[in-house]
Amino acid sequence: MDKLWAQARPELESLVGANNYVTWLAPLSLRAIEGGAADIACPTRFLSDWVSRHYARPIIDALTAQGAAVERVTFTVAAAPAAAAPAGPAAAGARPAAPARPRPAPREDELSAPIDTRFTFDNFIVGKPNELAHAAARRVAEGGFVTFNPLFLYGGVGLGKTHLMHAIASERRSRDPDARVLYLSAEQFMYRFVQALRERTVMDFKELFRTVDLLMVDDVQFIAGKDSTQEEFFHTFNALVDQGKQIVISADRAPGEIKDLEDRIKSRLSCGLIVDLHPTDYELRLSILQSKTDLFRATYPGLQMGQGVLEFLAHRITSNVRVLEGALQRLFAFASLMGREIDLDMTQECLTDILRASDRKVSVEEIQRKVAEHYNIRLSDLVGPKRVRTLARPRQIAMYLAKQMTSRSLPEIGRRFGGRDHTTIMHGVRKIEELCAADNSLAEDVQLLRRALEA
Numbered sequence: 001m002d003k004l005w006a007q008a009r010p011e012l013e014s015l016v017g018a019n020n021y022v023t024w025l026a027p028l029s030l031r032a033i034e035g036g037a038a039d040i041a042c043p044t045r046f047l048s049d050w051v052s053r054h055y056a057r058p059i060i061d062a063l064t065a066q067g068a069a070v071e072r073v074t075f076t077v078a079a080a081p082a083a084a085a086p087a088g089p090a091a092a093g094a095r096p097a098a099p100a101r102p103r104p105a106p107r108e109d110e111l112s113a114p115i116d117t118r119f120t121f122d123n124f125i126v127g128k129p130n131e132l133a134h135a136a137a138r139r140v141a142e143g144g145f146v147t148f149n150p151l152f153l154y155g156g157v158g159l160g161k162t163h164l165m166h167a168i169a170s171e172r173r174s175r176d177p178d179a180r181v182l183y184l185s186a187e188q189f190m191y192r193f194v195q196a197l198r199e200r201t202v203m204d205f206k207e208l209f210r211t212v213d214l215l216m217v218d219d220v221q222f223i224a225g226k227d228s229t230q231e232e233f234f235h236t237f238n239a240l241v242d243q244g245k246q247i248v249i250s251a252d253r254a255p256g257e258i259k260d261l262e263d264r265i266k267s268r269l270s271c272g273l274i275v276d277l278h279p280t281d282y283e284l285r286l287s288i289l290q291s292k293t294d295l296f297r298a299t300y301p302g303l304q305m306g307q308g309v310l311e312f313l314a315h316r317i318t319s320n321v322r323v324l325e326g327a328l329q330r331l332f333a334f335a336s337l338m339g340r341e342i343d344l345d346m347t348q349e350c351l352t353d354i355l356r357a358s359d360r361k362v363s364v365e366e367i368q369r370k371v372a373e374h375y376n377i378r379l380s381d382l383v384g385p386k387r388v389r390t391l392a393r394p395r396q397i398a399m400y401l402a403k404q405m406t407s408r409s410l411p412e413i414g415r416r417f418g419g420r421d422h423t424t425i426m427h428g429v430r431k432i433e434e435l436c437a438a439d440n441s442l443a444e445d446v447q448l449l450r451r452a453l454e455a
């Protein structure tokens with residue numbers, strides 16, 4: 001059998017190509033041929049499934065070409081003997097095949113990004129904008145029966161997606177130390193995949209990703225437009241879902257909004273629970289500031305903070321939590337250097353740039369430009385008289401955002417929309433309010449535009 005297999009290898013390699021051969025077929029060996037069935041030894045179940053689905057025909061053809069009577073292939077999961085070497089032109093001849101390179105068993109901690117244990121559920125402050133995301137994340141961290149797969153967390157910059165993912169990983173590991181938890185960014189997924197291709201360890205890569213209990217991929221929008229990585233991600237995703245293993249994904253927008261992401265992936269990502277981390281509101285910002293201040297007090301003991309400073313910050317810095325944290329950090333460092341109490345004067349002096357950036361006002365014209373760009377229509381059509389739905393709806397969205405995001409009055413907005421009457425603007429604003437309540441995808445569109453304008 002060994003001799004026959006050695007003779008069939010070069011034929012097999014020429015049938016499937018050198019890369020596929022090395023990745024999938026080199027580790028195999030021929031155990032027996034009985035009743036027209038070639039029994040192939042495969043080191044793992046995963047490999048045998050894959051080869052049986054993709055390479056049964058070339059194996060039959062390669063063996064038949066050597067004169068063997070083979071009509072079908074069966075697989076036995078067993079360690080391959082030393083013959084599991086790359087074929088190459090010389091392998092069929094007298095030269096004995098070299099032993100396969102021994103590889104240590106893959107471990108998920110080799111691929112997982114480090115988990116930052118400072119990000120816990122305990123120090124994640126919950127408010128209206130993030131309560132659903134927090135509850136879903138906790139549910140996943142508890143393990144047990146998988147109720148939604150995947151959990152898809154999305155939201156703007158610095159709103160706590162990564163924090164929640166690290167919290168899930170830590171909690172899951174502490175509840176079940178044997179659970180295989182793999183957390184990495186989509187970018188790391190791609191680099192590891194490319195590295196595996198380069199080092200011809202795709203088998204290890206695939207097997208590792210298909211044997212985890214919990215896979216978490218951060219910033220999945222990164223793989224959009226990267227074809228091979230999307231393909232690999234799709235298969236990994238399906239294999240895990242089929243096995244009932246939990247997946248958690250994060251992104252900066254909803255699956256349907258990610259450009260250049262294959263439709264089948266969008267549809268897969270939409271199968272579970274999709275949760276939006278909304279921009280923070282005043283109450284949530286204040287709670288976060290209070291909780292972070294307690295932590296800073298431990299680092300800078302003795303520092304005093306005047307009345308109203310946190311309220312001032314929560315009111316003025318609305319962009320995201322990361323900026324809030326940075327502002328607080330700077331304040332404490334500054335106060336400690338100057339040996340002064342943190343009061344409102346110092347806050348304004350020390351945070352001038354951050355406060356100025358937060359003050360940035362959006363103009364009606366900017367809103368119009370952004371909306372026209374988003375819906376791929378001309379600015380002149382957006383403000384012009386045409387009433388077709390493809391123009392009227394974006395126009396109403398722009399009116400709605402202008403009312404929400406600027407301090408312009410309805411007549412002023414009307415003037416900027418080609419001299420329309422204020423009642424037309426009011427009608428547009430109401431229409432979008434109603435549609436947002438009834439139509440999730442429109443509400444998401446509006447939210448996305450708002451975030452882009454606030455950025």
Ligand SMILES: Nc1ncnc2c1ncn2[C@@H]1O[C@H](COP(=O)(O)OP(=O)(O)OP(=O)(O)O)[C@@H](O)[C@H]1O
Nearest residue numbers: 123124125156157158159160161162163288321322
């Ligand atoms: N609700 C919250 N409670 C406490 N800290 C929070 C909360 N939300 C965010 N943070 C903190 O804000 C910072 C930014 O959060 P995180 O990195 O999770 O954001 P993100 O949504 O992943 O953003 P990005 O898309 O930029 O990576 C972190 O230090 C995180 O701990």
